[in-house]
Amino acid sequence: MYIIKVYCAKCQTLLYKYQKESLGFLIKCYKDRIQEDHTNGDLKCPKCGESFARDAMYHRKPANKIIRGKVYVRR
Ligand SMILES: [Zn+2]
Numbered sequence: 001m002y003i004i005k006v007y008c009a010k011c012q013t014l015l016y017k018y019q020k021e022s023l024g025f026l027i028k029c030y031k032d033r034i035q036e037d038h039t040n041g042d043l044k045c046p047k048c049g050e051s052f053a054r055d056a057m058y059h060r061k062p063a064n065k066i067i068r069g070k071v072y073v074r075r
Pocket of ligand 1: 048
């Protein structure tokens with residue numbers, strides 16, 4: 001497992017600390033692996049209001065599907 005930080009691409013606000021299984025492109029965040037949630041839970045950046053994800057299901061687990069280009073990730 002890797003702990004990554006997910007930031008808003010527009011204003012560099014920290015959105016999540018997330019437990020990711022493998023390194024590589026971030027497509028989704030499983031909700032139960034978000035360790036720290038700095039958002040208001042509405043899938044929008046709390047600072048600039050940009051939508052960065054959509055509700056989705058992967059392998060029958062609720063997840064946030066990242067909208068391409070709306071976030072970036074740091075280790
Ligand atoms: Zn933002």
